[in-house]
Amino acid sequence: MMQLLAQVVSIAVLAPLVQGVMKRLRANLQGRPGPSPLQPYRDLAKLLNKEALLPYGVSPIPLIAPGIVLGVAVTFASVLPIVAPNAMGSIVDIIALAFLLGLGRFALALAALDTRSSFAGMAASREMAFGSLVEPALLLALLGGAVLGRGTHLSFLLDAPFGLAGMLAFAAFFLVLLAETARVPIDNQETHYELTMIHEGLVLEYSGWQLAMLQYAGYIRQLCFLVLAAMLLPGGAEGWRHLPWILGLIGAVTVVETLFAKLRLFEVPQLFGTAFIFAVASIGLRVLGGLA
Amino acid sequence: MLRSAGVVAMCSVAILAAAVAVIGFRSHGSEIPAYTLEGTVPALALRFAVTPLSAPFCALLAILTTAVALWCMRRGSPGEPLLIALFTAAMLLVLVARSAALFFFAWETMSLVSAFLVAAHHERRGVRRATFTYLVVAQTGALCVLVALTLLALAAGDTSFAGIAAHATRLSPGLRDTVFVFALLGFGSKAGLMPLHFWLPRAHPVAPASASAMLSGAMLKVALYGLLVVTLELAAPGPSWWGLALVAIGTISAVGGVLYALVDHDLKRLLAYHSVENVGIIVIGIGVALLARSAGSSALAGLALVAALFHTINHGLFKALLFLGAGTVNDVEGTVDLERLGGLWGELVWTAPFFLIGCVAITGLPPFNGFASEWLTFQSLVGGVSGGGPTVTFVFVAAIAGLALTGGLAAACFVKVFGVVFLGESRRLNARPAVRERFDASTMAVAFLAGLCIVLGVVPTLAVVPLAGVVGKTLGLVVITPQALPVLPATLVLLPLAGALLCVAMAARRRIRFVPTWTCGSPVTVAAQYTATAFSKPLRTIFAFVLLPERQRRYQMGSSRWLPERISYRTESRYVVDEGARHFAAVVLRFARRFRLVQSGSLRMYLAYALAALIVTVALAR
Numbered sequence: 001m002m003q004l005l006a007q008v009v010s011i012a013v014l015a016p017l018v019q020g021v022m023k024r025l026r027a028n029l030q031g032r033p034g035p036s037p038l039q040p041y042r043d044l045a046k047l048l049n050k051e052a053l054l055p056y057g058v059s060p061i062p063l064i065a066p067g068i069v070l071g072v073a074v075t076f077a078s079v080l081p082i083v084a085p086n087a088m089g090s091i092v093d094i095i096a097l098a099f100l101l102g103l104g105r106f107a108l109a110l111a112a113l114d115t116r117s118s119f120a121g122m123a124a125s126r127e128m129a130f131g132s133l134v135e136p137a138l139l140l141a142l143l144g145g146a147v148l149g150r151g152t153h154l155s156f157l158l159d160a161p162f163g164l165a166g167m168l169a170f171a172a173f174f175l176v177l178l179a180e181t182a183r184v185p186i187d188n189q190e191t192h193y194e195l196t197m198i199h200e201g202l203v204l205e206y207s208g209w210q211l212a213m214l215q216y217a218g219y220i221r222q223l224c225f226l227v228l229a230a231m232l233l234p235g236g237a238e239g240w241r242h243l244p245w246i247l248g249l250i251g252a253v254t255v256v257e258t259l260f261a262k263l264r265l266f267e268v269p270q271l272f273g274t275a276f277i278f279a280v281a282s283i284g285l286r287v288l289g290g291l292a
Numbered sequence: 293m294l295r296s297a298g299v300v301a302m303c304s305v306a307i308l309a310a311a312v313a314v315i316g317f318r319s320h321g322s323e324i325p326a327y328t329l330e331g332t333v334p335a336l337a338l339r340f341a342v343t344p345l346s347a348p349f350c351a352l353l354a355i356l357t358t359a360v361a362l363w364c365m366r367r368g369s370p371g372e373p374l375l376i377a378l379f380t381a382a383m384l385l386v387l388v389a390r391s392a393a394l395f396f397f398a399w400e401t402m403s404l405v406s407a408f409l410v411a412a413h414h415e416r417r418g419v420r421r422a423t424f425t426y427l428v429v430a431q432t433g434a435l436c437v438l439v440a441l442t443l444l445a446l447a448a449g450d451t452s453f454a455g456i457a458a459h460a461t462r463l464s465p466g467l468r469d470t471v472f473v474f475a476l477l478g479f480g481s482k483a484g485l486m487p488l489h490f491w492l493p494r495a496h497p498v499a500p501a502s503a504s505a506m507l508s509g510a511m512l513k514v515a516l517y518g519l520l521v522v523t524l525e526l527a528a529p530g531p532s533w534w535g536l537a538l539v540a541i542g543t544i545s546a547v548g549g550v551l552y553a554l555v556d557h558d559l560k561r562l563l564a565y566h567s568v569e570n571v572g573i574i575v576i577g578i579g580v581a582l583l584a585r586s587a588g589s590s591a592l593a594g595l596a597l598v599a600a601l602f603h604t605i606n607h608g609l610f611k612a613l614l615f616l617g618a619g620t621v622n623d624v625e626g627t628v629d630l631e632r633l634g635g636l637w638g639e640l641v642w643t644a645p646f647f648l649i650g651c652v653a654i655t656g657l658p659p660f661n662g663f664a665s666e667w668l669t670f671q672s673l674v675g676g677v678s679g680g681g682p683t684v685t686f687v688f689v690a691a692i693a694g695l696a697l698t699g700g701l702a703a704a705c706f707v708k709v710f711g712v713v714f715l716g717e718s719r720r721l722n723a724r725p726a727v728r729e730r731f732d733a734s735t736m737a738v739a740f741l742a743g744l745c746i747v748l749g750v751v752p753t754l755a756v757v758p759l760a761g762v763v764g765k766t767l768g769l770v771v772i773t774p775q776a777l778p779v780l781p782a783t784l785v786l787l788p789l790a791g792a793l794l795c796v797a798m799a800a801r802r803r804i805r806f807v808p809t810w811t812c813g814s815p816v817t818v819a820a821q822y823t824a825t826a827f828s829k830p831l832r833t834i835f836a837f838v839l840l841p842e843r844q845r846r847y848q849m850g851s852s853r854w855l856p857e858r859i860s861y862r863t864e865s866r867y868v869v870d871e872g873a874r875h876f877a878a879v880v881l882r883f884a885r886r887f888r889l890v891q892s893g894s895l896r897m898y899l900a901y902a903l904a905a906l907i908v909t910v911a912l913a914r
Contacts, residue, residue, distance in 0.1 A: 051802065055809040059637045059644075059715055063799055067791030075787045091776045091783045095670045096658070098696065100784050103657045106703050107788075113711030113822065117809045121711075121822020128707050129830035132700025136693040143692070147677040205810065209798060213791075269834045280689055287678045287685045 003083040011077040011227075015219035016040035018226070018250060025254045040219065044212050052208035055115045065111035066206065066213035072104035073220040080227050081155035093152040094142045098135060101180075104217075105131050108202050115205040123201025126265070130186070130198070133272040134179050140279035141172040141232070147287050154228075162234040165289065168282035170232040174252075175275035177229050181222040183253055185263040186271065196262065226250065295364065298373025302361035305380045310354035312388060316347025317758050322765065323390065323454055331393075333913075335451045339391035344765040345524070346387040348601050348758075349517045352608045353383055355744065356509045360502050362737035363616045367623055368502045372412065376506055379405045383514050392441040392451040399437060399518075403430040403482075406511060409503035410495045422494040428877075429481050429491040436478030437518065440471045444526050457525045468527050472534055475522040476541075482515035485575060486545040487869040489568045493552070496564035497628070501619020504560060508567045509612035513604050516574060523582055524766060532680065535583025538575050539687050543694035545572030548838070550701040554708070555832050555839055555865050557824045559618045559628035562709065563611065566654060569698060570607040573669060574600050576691055580672045583684070585767065592675050594771035597763045599668035602755055606661040606748065610653040613741035617647040620734060621713060624727070625720065630709070630824035635718040639726055642735040644714045646742040651706040653745040656699050659781040661745045664752035670695060671774060701831070708827045717818045753778045825863060832863070840866040 020037035027034025054062055079092040092100070109128050112120035144165060145156040179186045182199035191197055197204070203214050230245035263271065315324060322343060329338040357380045364373040382405050385398035407430065411423040445451045447467060448459035463471075481488035496504045523530055549568030556562040577600025584592035620643045621636065622628050637644045653660035656667075673695065677688045729735065748755050753773075760771035808816050832841050843863040850857035890901075 052799075052804045053807045054804050056806050057635075057638070057717070058806075061715065063804065064792035064795045067793070067795035068788040069791070070794075071786075071788030071791030074791075075784065078787075088783065091780055093776065095667055095674070096780055096784060099656060099658055099663055099667065099699070102655070102699065102703055103652075103785075103788060106652065106655065106657055106707060109707040110711050110715065113707065113827075114715035115809055116716045116816070116818075116821050117811065118820045118822055121827065124707065124711070125704075125822065125827040126830055128700075128704035129834065132697060132704050132831070133834070135700040136696040139696045140689065140693060143674060146674050152671065152674055209802070210795070210804075213795075265830070266833055276693065280693065283677070283689050284685065288682060 007082050008078045011223055015223040018223050019219045022254050026257055029258045047212035048209050050208040052210040058114045062111040062114050065107040066210045068107040069104045070213045070217040072100055073217040076224045077220055089154050098139050112202045119201050120204050123198050126198045134176050137172050137275035137279045138176045141169045144169045144286050147283055157231045165282040165285035168278045172275040172278035173229050173232055177225045180225055184257040185260045186268050188262050295370040299361045299365055301377035302357050302373055305377050306354045306357035309350045309384050312342055313347045313350035315342045316344050319344055336393045338394040339452050340388050341390040344762045349387050352605050353510050356612050359737045359741050360505050363734045364502050366732050366734035368500050372502055386514050390453040392445045410499045412500050419498040422498045426491045426495045433478045433481040436474045440474035443471050460528050471527045479515045479519040483512045483571050484568045485541055486548045490870050490873050493561045493564040497558050497560040501615050505612040505615040509608040512571055532583055532586040535579045536687050538579030539691050542572045542575030543691045546698040547694045550698050551835055554705045554828050557630040563614050574603050577669050580676050587680050590769040594763050594769050596672035598759050599672050601759045603665035606665045609741050609744050610650045613650040613738055616738055617643050630712050632719055633713045634716050637714045640729045642729050642731050646738040649742040649745055651710045655703045655706050658784040660749035708824055712824045716821050750781050
């Protein structure tokens with residue numbers, strides 16, 4: 001129990017740092033000095049002290065949505081199989097996790113529609129569209145171990161054999177990660193142009209401590225996705241041994257963000273299609289390879 | 293007076309259904325004979341009996357009838373409750389029928405009474421057309437059911453279900469498959485499986501809300517019951533391709549249903565398409581169960597069937613809730629067109645939160661009942677992926693992906709529904725004073741169903757344990773449900789709930805200031821609000837290869853070439869299946885024209901036909 005708590009707390013503490021490092025790294029790669037890696041902590045502290053504004057006449061949904069999103073992110077952090085045995089992870093499996101992430105998305109999209117803003121509505125529409133396309137790839141990329149009869153828990157990710165099937169699953173999940181963490185080429189966290197926003201558009205009407213909650217939830221989710229992606233790569237059964245992979249992934253995402261431009265909105269589904277095909281191929285290889 | 297009589301009749305049927313359900317759940321054997329009406333012809337004996345398999349369906353019927361009766365006390369036309377009571381009684385009769393003759397009689401009664409329900413507003417031409425479509429599909433389906441049952445009865449030499457089931461193992465493979473195909477056509481068309489679903493989105497928008505709740509919540513399930521009886525009992529055990537076919541058809545229905553729902557902006561038609569989707573999910577479960585059973589893995593078969601039955605009940609609950617909510621919206625606003633609704637959260641203060649629960653439940657998100665059953669369906673699919681060769685793997689992976697896609701698309705669709713109908717600002721054309729809803733019988737009905745969605749979601753074992761008993765008795769095995777299930781939903785929502793409470797506490801401590809929406813400095817107008825058509829645009833474009841949208845833009849120019857005064861935008865999807873059905877109907881009509889000769893219009897001629905038919909029947913029967 002204490003170990004589990006330590007896991008959640010360390011993810012919660014490190015998540016803003018990871019965001020700061022990625023931002024700094026990206027700036028440096030682009031030839032800019034960039035902000036300090038600690039800047040996200042300062043931003044969160046600043047936002048927490050500011051008052052929150054909401055549009056006139058909204059329902060209670062925009063009020064509670066940030067809390068739901070944050071709760072989903074913390075639950076996500078608690079089910080990762082970093083410490084073993086993980087009491088939360090033995091209850092919440094991969095499928096339940098996918099549904100859980102859907103809950104956060106649902107709450108935020110409803111909140112966005114309630115604000116009456118066309119930008120928020122547009123972002124909600126795109127987020128739900130892409131979210132539904134990502135889900136099959138997300139599930140199939142993670143279910144590689146499950147189809148071999150190992151069960152659907154996240155801890156079984158650790159001892160799934162790697163090989164070609166593992167590589168394909170990782171490739172699929174990497175694309176999912178880019179989408180779920182609102183990264184170029186799918187989305188752009190640093191955009192200031194409302195018409196191209198997806199995730200930033202969803203939270204456009206939020207401010208103050210509510211925005212802080214949403215941003216913090218985003219950082220935690222991002223780190224969780226990075227950890228999960230690292231677990232798809234070969235490594236020991238102990239979660240912390242994946243640390244080098246996590247650092248490598250931070251670098252990889254930043255390099256992708258620097259080298260690629262944001263895709264046109266309606267070319268993004270092709271990327272998800274690719275991820276989906278990778279994931280299906282990986283499952284096919286695992287099952288049929290196991291049969292032969 | 294008429295209304296009260298109808299409500300009382302509905303409640304009596306509900307009590308009867310509940311009693312049958314209790315007997316079914318508590319039974320140990322496979323069939324408890326209740327009553328047999330022997331006719332002069334033994335083949336036409338009417339056998340009533342209670343089986344464990346019919347118990348969940350009876351329980352669902354009892355719950356839904358109670359809820360709809362409550363709703364009818366306050367809303368809908370006075371004549372409806374009586375007709376619905378009759379309809380429910382007919383469905384109950386199907387569930388307790390244990391001989392081919394009685395089953396078919398009950399089935400036909402159910403179809404015909406429901407046709408009257410669909411035709412409630414028959415003064416409108418569109419309603420009459422929809423009813424006609426429904427009748428044609430229902431009667432064709434009934435014919436297929438009749439063929440399947442007759443083939444079985446002839447082979448067994450007995451019309452009682454017990455007799456047919458006893459003979460089931462000795463059926464020849466060809467006959468078994470023929471029976472399956474006819475049963476699938478008959479029951480599948482009634483259940484709304486693609487591609488025989490096209491009557492559903494026509495019948496629902498024109499039927500009154502209470503009737504829609506019963507049609508979608510209960511009748512589709514009775515059709516699935518029929519499919520289960522044939523595949524698990526009367527023609528069992530089937531070859532593995534039955535299961536595979538059902539998984540494939542279920543996946544197609546699930547994805548197709550939700551895609552068409554996404555682009556539809558008539559609230560009731562949209563809900564009808566979601567019925568197609570959810571029936572698809574149930575049928576996936578049934579398919580996995582059949583496949584696992586034919587492969588000999590009984591644990592998987594039990595789990596899959598529990599998932600299917602659980603989702604059957606869950607879909608009945610939240611779909612009835614959503615249809616009744618849509619009925620309330622229709623009563624208040626006079627329309628269910630999503631483009632004309634909005635901001636009802638402030639007016640329908642009771643219905644709106646319950647409708648939200650229905651929306652989250654049907655999307656399959658925790659902690660509501662839809663999550664538990666969809667999770668179980670996923671578990672059974674994952675469990676079966678590697679269980680039987682490349683074809684099975686291919687179909688199952690497609691089903692997992694399809695189900696995941698369906699979940700995501702359903703979420704998108706219900707964000708649209710709830711966000712557009714209840715949140716934001718109203719889009720109505722004529723302003724009217726706001727009315728605040730009071731808590732009455734109709735809101736109690738929705739509250740009751742929403743409460744069940746929560747209870748069965750948070751404590752899924754309440755339903756899963758009795759269902760596991762039913763499945764165990766039906767298939768003759770012990771069902772092992774996943775260990776995590778009892779605590780899973782609560783674990784998932786513990787922290788999100790805490791987060792929501794934290795927000796409420798924060799807002800209480802540090803007031804939230806309310807300001808106008810940011811619109812880049814221009815005045816805030818309702819026209820800037822995102823509409824349902826706009827919301828579904830990305831998915832409409834991405835899935836254009838299925839939906840085949842056609843759009844029309846018209847500019848009305850004013851004084852300047854560059855600033856049009858008015859732009860109108862229309863978009864419509866082409867429905868491939870419906871077009872196919874129309875072509876088929878045209879072919880049938882052309883063929884039927886050749887038989888016009890016999891339709892002389894003379895009464896004497898028709899009497900002669902009847903007499904001739906009688907003589908032939910008697911001659912054949914001797």
